[in-house]
Amino acid sequence: MATRVRRRPDGQGQNQRKDDPAPLIPVLARRVREVESRVSSKGKASPTNRTKFLVVALLMRSERARVRDDASIPGGTRADLLKRLDGIATILAQIAARDTSLLTLLDANAKPGPAAQQMRRDWLLESGAELAEEDLVIQAPEPPRPVVPPQIAARQVMPQSVPSRALANPFLSPDLGRAQQEYLPGRLAGWDLLSPLYRAFEQGAGGEAASMDLPPKPQIDRFSPPGSQLMVHQSRFLQSVQEGHRTFLLADEPGLGKTAQSVMAASIAGAYPMLAVVPNVVKINWAREVERWTPQRRVTVIHG
Structure with missing residues (x-):
């Protein structure tokens, strides 16, 4: 105008x-x-x-x-x-x-x-x-453009957790008259290639195990700093790194020292300087683990 x-x-x-x-x-x-x-x-x-x-x-x-x-x-x-x-x-x-x-x-x-x-x-x-x-x-000033393009906004859906939390709010009366939403199965549910895909992670092309055997635990712990002690699976993992292996998938349960294994493996392999991209909630924990298990290395936490 x-x-x-x-x-x-x-x-x-x-x-x-x-x-x-x-x-x-x-x-x-x-x-x-x-x-x-x-x-x-x-x-x-x-x-x-x-x-x-x-x-x-x-x-x-x-x-x-x-x-x-x-x-x-x-x-x-x-x-x-x-x-x-x-x-x-x-x-x-x-x-x-x-x-x-x-x-x-x-x-x-x-x-x-x-x-x-x-x-x-x-x-x-x-x-x-x-x-x-x-x-x-x-x-006249131009109308503000939508942040989300229309073609993307048309495909957006509301997560089920949003109405669920609204219904669980004790200060709001629940909408009991709303029709029950039909359950929509996952996109890959019933896919006949799921089982072969899972087996591919367990077995190699020749039918043998896809994962390699780790070397035995070394007699002397040469990896952990003074005052700290590694667990058996950590020692075997680091011994494998010492022998030259470089590709691993750490799928241990929480609390079994995956962060310590990662920082020590990078130090043993000489993979420094190293950039670790982690969620914000574990940044400080990673910094502590680096200082504890590899005190000879310097760590910098980048926020953003």
Whole structure:
């Protein structure tokens, strides 16, 4: 949606001076002083002053480019005008230093909303500038785009846990009239290739076991640091790493030391520097395990 206004006739600009090559600069100087006074007294810029700040920054940037590229302006006059614009830019920087939330408005890609467009148009008319037709049009902001594309949103489903938790809430009355949802079997349920797939993890091509036998437990524990002791399956695993094996699948039950096996195996194999991608809840545990089982290694926890 766009709105239009009539252009003021020549001579009706409040501060129009035919001999002034940059009549917009006094307007910007007054407005930036207003914003500076407000921020100095309140510490924060109000929404109106934020809009003023944005418009001053936009017009100051465009006016600087116009003065610099206008060949009809004498060199001495151009230097004086650029100096005045630098003064406005300095005040903008000082205001942004007091209210750092205004720094984003100094971005050259900051887009003015309808209020800023109208304010910009009014200031240009106040300076007596000749406006093109596109400068008289106020563009409405574009509607926000959906975060999820429509083709993906159409395939989204609500997990069963969401209505289940809503029904389990003691402060909400359960919806007993809702029809019972039919049970939908899994996509692979009844697939005739599931059994061969499972057997492929257990048996190799020749019918033998797909997993290799681990070497016996070494007589002397040469892997664990002083004060710690490995379990039998951990010692056999690390002995296998010592002998040169590099591909493993650790599927032990929780609490049997898979993290310790992993960090010690990486240390024995010389696979450092190493990056371990783990859930957030076990980051600190991994760091502790590295410090405990491989104290000669350094560990850094990266959040994000």
